[in-house]
Amino acid sequence: MAEPKTSELMEKIVSLCKRRGFIFQSSEIYGGLNGFWDYGPLGAELKRNIKDCWWRSMIQVRDDVVGLEASIIMHPKIWEASGHTSTFSDLMVDCLLTKKRFRADQVEPQSGIAFSYTGATDATAGKESKDPFSVLVPSAKHVEHARKIARQFYQQRGLENPALLGESSRELQNTAAYNPENGGLLTDPRPFNLMLKTYVGPVESEDNKSYLRPETAQAIFAQFQNVLVTSRQKVPFGIGQIGKAFRNEINPRNFTFRSREFEQMELEFFIRPDEAIEAIYATVAAPAGPGHPGEPQPNWGWQLWHQYWVEERIRFYEGIGLPRQSLVEYWQKPEELAHYARATVDILYKFPFSKQDEKGELMGEELEGIAARSDFDLSQHQRFSGKPMMVFDEELKAACLKLAPAKAAELSARYFEARRKYLVKAGVDAAKAEKQAREDAEALMKGSYVPHVIEPSAGVDRLALALICNAYNEDQAPDEKGKLESRVVMKFNPRIAPIKVAVFPLLKNKPELVSKAKEVRDLLRPHMRVFYDEAGAIGRRYRRQDEAGTPFGVTIDFDTLGEQGPEQKDTVTLRDRDSMKQERVKINELGPMLIEKIR
Numbered sequence: 001m002a003e004p005k006t007s008e009l010m011e012k013i014v015s016l017c018k019r020r021g022f023i024f025q026s027s028e029i030y031g032g033l034n035g036f037w038d039y040g041p042l043g044a045e046l047k048r049n050i051k052d053c054w055w056r057s058m059i060q061v062r063d064d065v066v067g068l069e070a071s072i073i074m075h076p077k078i079w080e081a082s083g084h085t086s087t088f089s090d091l092m093v094d095c096l097l098t099k100k101r102f103r104a105d106q107v108e109p110q111s112g113i114a115f116s117y118t119g120a121t122d123a124t125a126g127k128e129s130k131d132p133f134s135v136l137v138p139s140a141k142h143v144e145h146a147r148k149i150a151r152q153f154y155q156q157r158g159l160e161n162p163a164l165l166g167e168s169s170r171e172l173q174n175t176a177a178y179n180p181e182n183g184g185l186l187t188d189p190r191p192f193n194l195m196l197k198t199y200v201g202p203v204e205s206e207d208n209k210s211y212l213r214p215e216t217a218q219a220i221f222a223q224f225q226n227v228l229v230t231s232r233q234k235v236p237f238g239i240g241q242i243g244k245a246f247r248n249e250i251n252p253r254n255f256t257f258r259s260r261e262f263e264q265m266e267l268e269f270f271i272r273p274d275e276a277i278e279a280i281y282a283t284v285a286a287p288a289g290p291g292h293p294g295e296p297q298p299n300w301g302w303q304l305w306h307q308y309w310v311e312e313r314i315r316f317y318e319g320i321g322l323p324r325q326s327l328v329e330y331w332q333k334p335e336e337l338a339h340y341a342r343a344t345v346d347i348l349y350k351f352p353f354s355k356q357d358e359k360g361e362l363m364g365e366e367l368e369g370i371a372a373r374s375d376f377d378l379s380q381h382q383r384f385s386g387k388p389m390m391v392f393d394e395e396l397k398a399a400c401l402k403l404a405p406a407k408a409a410e411l412s413a414r415y416f417e418a419r420r421k422y423l424v425k426a427g428v429d430a431a432k433a434e435k436q437a438r439e440d441a442e443a444l445m446k447g448s449y450v451p452h453v454i455e456p457s458a459g460v461d462r463l464a465l466a467l468i469c470n471a472y473n474e475d476q477a478p479d480e481k482g483k484l485e486s487r488v489v490m491k492f493n494p495r496i497a498p499i500k501v502a503v504f505p506l507l508k509n510k511p512e513l514v515s516k517a518k519e520v521r522d523l524l525r526p527h528m529r530v531f532y533d534e535a536g537a538i539g540r541r542y543r544r545q546d547e548a549g550t551p552f553g554v555t556i557d558f559d560t561l562g563e564q565g566p567e568q569k570d571t572v573t574l575r576d577r578d579s580m581k582q583e584r585v586k587i588n589e590l591g592p593m594l595i596e597k598i599r
């Protein structure tokens, strides 16, 4: 599973992003800030289109999902309840020589001979270091290299001319204890909390410590009751949110893929617990097989809802131009799942920098995770805030009154056990957990429960990068004189393309052409992002738009003015970015035609 160095293709993409104004390094004039990025004019449009597509498809066209826009800094108790304060950490290791920091799970395992030293002395200066150090080299032949690295280590400890002490060697297989870049020993792994801290108010005290949210989801849980009451929704229903999230990633890398500030698009879709479905409908519908399960049905349990959202999300990605074969549906293995999660599917995109499998196939990197999270989140907030997170379900209450006693006992026992398990795992003492779980099971039989949740959680920036990688193409196009030259063309799906149409007067020194072109621009502008360009040869103007990924180009020429006869009057040339085909279109048909193509 070799991880190729950022490929040549990736270098071209990064350079295009800067050259064309998709993505810039944050604070570039001051040398940049690692893990932070700015989106230029084209990137800003692209991101906006991605977010609009998500908001529209997940919220606006549905009856069962509503939106939320919460604050970035929230009460620190939220992060205790969610588990972020105690467990949102990655293991990190530092190179003892260069101090470079790595995420422990990202250190590529290596094999070789480890040369160890117990310390070093500098006789002339009368100095000594008893710090042990070790260097991994590919074979015993490289002992001199190991000694050179070790000497650097002791030089950093103030020994100008170190003589190494106690050299010993041993063979190691697949060890991740050494820096792959120089062979130097790494520190033992230590947890590093990824939340960025700040202080709220004028005093920088522990009491005022707060966090920039590491995910948008928690606000949805914290506002669950307010949204439920004001939106008059009933379970099953969802709450979606788009917004900034911050993680102090140990090792930001792969361009914007792992950043310290990014945006998420998250949906929490609340559903009845399976026991409630069974009480109402006698059985929980079973998945008929893989693929989209169709229109949601009232007897769906968590499994079908989870499958539904996985498939909906894949359709979303396909709908904005990521082909099915560029995506991977990765089902987390039981040992990878969080203890409360029933299933998690990660949707991966095959980025050029993705790892490769044994066959050389790109394995993909996560764009989105879709998790069935049981009732963990709302239950946690219920415990930590002391505020009820339950819903009352009239239908369930009515169904429970009619249940056969044996069935009621069975469902109640199953629900009791699930609640008891959660409470014990959360650290509640066994007797208290048992009492609480019994009350919860009784409440269920009276129609009340904490909803379960399915969470599709996606990153805007990773998707923007996937769309940019996917759009990047090099092909051949004829120049002014018909000679083929290579062109870079960003084949964005028109729905997310930053600019939808470019309008060009054939010549800029012909006022009639210019004024007609501006007329066309103004006609289209209320409906889409239009770019007007009159500078340079028409071929060059096309090429600039190809690089920006503009799907359509409209040229106003002398035919438009009726100079070649009345039948061409008020028609324009419409050029398709991908096929480069041109057709004549009537100006009054242009708007509806383009609106149809970009929808």
Ligand code: ATP
Residues within 6 Å of the ligand: 215, 247, 249, 256, 257, 258, 259, 260, 261, 262, 263, 264, 366, 367, 368, 369, 457, 458, 459, 460, 461, 462
């Ligand atoms: P990873 O394993 O790659 O760190 P994660 O599983 O921690 O990601 P989640 O907590 O599930 O990620 O966050 C949901 C989504 O938010 C991810 O699928 C991704 O699209 C986005 N995301 C998470 N961390 C980052 C980051 N550092 N930079 C950019 N996007 C991110």
